[in-house]
Amino acid sequence: MCFRIRRKRRDKVALLFGSFNPIHEGHLAILRYLLEKTDASEVRLVVSPQSPFKKGQGLVDNAGKRLADAREAISDSGLAVTVSDVEFHLPEPWYTIDTLRFLQEQEPGKEFVLVMGGDNIATLERWRKGDEILRDFEVWVYPRPGTDAAPIVSRLNSGGACKGVTLFAEAPQNPISSTEIRNRIGGNK
Numbered sequence: 001m002c003f004r005i006r007r008k009r010r011d012k013v014a015l016l017f018g019s020f021n022p023i024h025e026g027h028l029a030i031l032r033y034l035l036e037k038t039d040a041s042e043v044r045l046v047v048s049p050q051s052p053f054k055k056g057q058g059l060v061d062n063a064g065k066r067l068a069d070a071r072e073a074i075s076d077s078g079l080a081v082t083v084s085d086v087e088f089h090l091p092e093p094w095y096t097i098d099t100l101r102f103l104q105e106q107e108p109g110k111e112f113v114l115v116m117g118g119d120n121i122a123t124l125e126r127w128r129k130g131d132e133i134l135r136d137f138e139v140w141v142y143p144r145p146g147t148d149a150a151p152i153v154s155r156l157n158s159g160g161a162c163k164g165v166t167l168f169a170e171a172p173q174n175p176i177s178s179t180e181i182r183n184r185i186g187g188n189k
Contacts, residue, residue, distance in 0.1 A: 118149035
């Protein structure tokens with residue numbers, strides 16, 4: 001007689017990080033896709049007070065306002081998404097790997113998945129401890145117009161020291177960006 005030990009499946013939590021300056025329909029479309037098309041048991045929008053890559057660029061809204069706006073947008077959307085302020089309670093600078101490690105420590109029964117746009121996957125290896133992110137965390141890549149992330153995803157997955165990078169190649173793309181919105185607001189458009 002053969003007995004099989006059955007391991008309890010860990011809850012998979014999809015984390016979409018960003019400054020969300022401002023949050024817009026493109027972000028909501030990504031969250032909707034994650035809820036409807038993935039095996040994530042939970043989806044969180046992680047509002048970053050300040051991206052290390054955007055220092056000196058001067059965010060239009062203060063971090064507290066961006067967090068409040070994100071909460072309002074998620075509430076208005078009706079999406080079953082949690083808006084997380086975890087980085088507001090961590091020491092500066094706010095690096096994704098540090099936040100991921102903190103969440104792992106606080107919620108050991110969960111498996112955290114990093115969600116990013118196709119434009120960001122090209123730079124992930126240059127992020128602080130990007131190699132650790134790739135080794136220890138699954139990464140889901142949402143396509144962005146004008147960016148071909150497929151070759152990068154393929155290269156990362158064939159490298160060996162990667163937990164797994166998935167490109168949602170069939171996901172609908174939205175050309176809107178927060179930068180474009182800020183530029184239009186600045187130009188009264």
